[in-house]
Amino acid sequence: MGYDAYRTVGGRGESLYEDRRSEFLGCAVPVSSEEEAAEFIKSIKRQHPAARHNVWAYILRLGAERYSDDGEPQGSAGMPMLEVLRKSGVCDVAVVVTRYFGGILLGTGGLLRAYSAAAKQALDDAGVIRMVPLSLVRIVCGYSDHRRISAELSRFGAATVDTDFGADVTISVSVAAENTDALIARVTEMTAGRVIPTREGMTYGRDDAS
DSSP states (O other), X not given: OOOOOXXXXXXXXXXXXXXXXXXXXXXXXEOSSHHHHHHHHHHHHHHOTTOSEEEEXXXXXXXXXXXXXXXXXXXXXXXXXXXXXXXXXXXSEEEEEEEEOOSSOOHHHHHHHHHHHHHHHHHHHHOEEEEEEEEEEEEEEOHHHHHHHHHHHGGGTOEEEEEEESSSEEEEEEEEGGGHHHHHHHHHHHTTTSOOOEEEEEEEEEOTTO
């Protein structure tokens, strides 16, 4: 799996859209798998057992796209919500819009507008963020080098994930992928080769500068 930057939501977002006495309650959350998305959808249904419809859609970074009209006319609910996700450029996101019927039929056009609006408002409330690939780097050094190395980390935007003080000091850091080589070279140089950081894999982190 390649590691590329992507957009998702920063947390849980909620919305309320009303049209002719029908209420559309939107909820958007970050998810990382189809299992997480399915559990989120089930949780919303448990919260609203009396609701007429719980329409949902989700997009995952690895390519899965799913939606359900949950009893609404075909094409009037789930697909418009999926299109909202697509146009927002997000992934690893699931959204459910719960409808409480107000007694007046809205027609296909009215439903499309309502479900799209509720989904979009839930996304906006959650806040869209950018996730960037980070390298995980392990640095094993003596106590005499620890302070100097720690002082250098901020120059490369590296964040300390964990520090273990044993016979040696083991520092685990995350750093932007493009800064990894420079960080490793700097630590190796400043310790005259006594300390050579090692790559331990990849992860993702929030790009707070975006």
